[in-house]
Amino acid sequence: MVELKTEAELAVMREAGRVVANALAAVRAAAAVGVSLLELDEVADDVLASAGAKSSFQHYHPHFAPTPFPAVICASVNDVIVHGIPSEYRLLDGDLVSVDFGACVDGFHGDSAISFIVGTPRPADVALIADTRDALEAGIAAARAGGRLGDVSAAVGEIGRARGYGIPSSFGGHGVGRAMHEAPSVPNEGRPGRGLSLRPGLTIAIEPMFMAGGRDRFVTDPDGWALRTVDGSRAAHIEHTIAVTGSGPVILTAP
Incomplete structure (x- = not known):
């Protein structure tokens, strides 16, 4: 069942979103050549503790895992592509x-994701991240009251396909x-004008993965x-939690 959120509930989700944004900013600032993924996990955990918040991910057990x-x-x-478990791996240039x-x-x-490059960037990686961000922004722009969920999915998928990327469909x-x-569910491809009607109070995570x-x-x-990609090619994943409102989409996980 789809639950529409009240203004009071959206305000609480915005607080959760601020914790998410702060943690991702702290992780991004700490990420450097030689830093381990476990160290980045500790950075995010410290932000949770200082905010008195709980992790949405730790101990989560979906059916596929x-x-x-x-x-x-x-x-x-x-x-x-996604769901990497932090390890002792140390970041390379x-x-x-x-x-x-x-x-x-x-x-x-609140739920959000960022993609970034450590050290010296490859032009193809810069383009991949920029295109994934473009798709996210297009999906957010399409999340307007009176529209359909397929409008969001189509906006994301059209950019991915037009720019030559693979999309993990499931x-x-x-x-x-x-x-x-x-x-x-908010697929990264779809047909405009189809699917659930978008109503104020709907809160969704839009997350292109290219x-x-x-x-x-x-x-x-x-x-x-x-x-993991089957051909060893690189992947990017960018996400925001947003609310559909009568005056347009609102990003709940913005800094």
């Missing part, structure tokens, strides 16, 4: 890193609220979590 998620961030490097993070405040969640955005993942190799297939790591 063999074990609960062990960390507070997903840290996906280079050819890992030129790594493309995607960090996904969720926080819960007073029973409501993973995408979702509703956010009292649970980190709730109805509705693969530079142009192929849609991916493989799952032995840990049952990390999704």
Whole structure:
């Protein structure tokens, strides 16, 4: 069931969103050549603790995963698309890193992701991240009251396909609220004018995931979590939690 949020509930979600934005900013600032993914996880955990918030990710156990998620961030490097488990891996010059993070405040969640380059950037990686951000912005712009969920999905997918990227079809955005993942599902491709009617109070995470190799297939790591491109090409993942309102979409996880 899709739950529409009240103004009071949206205000709480905005607080959760601020924690998410602050944690991602802190992780981005700490990410440098030689820093481990576990160290980045600790940075985000410290932000949670200082805000009195709870992790949306740690101990989360969806149906597809063999074990609960062990960390507070997903840290996906280079050819890992999403759901990377933080490890002792130390960042190298030129790594493309995607960090996904969720926080819960007073029973409501916020969820967001960023992609960035550590050290010396490759032009193709810069373009991949910029195009993924363009798709997110297009999806947000389409999330207007009176429209349809397919408008959001189509806006994301059209940019990805036009620019030659692969899109993992079985993973995408979702509703956010009292649970980190709730109805509705928000695919990264769709047909405009189709699907759920967008009404004020709807809160969703829009999260384009693009693969530079142009192929849609991916493989799952032995840990049952990390999704990896089949051809070793790089991937980017950028996300915001937004609210549909009568005056247009509002980003709840903005800094």
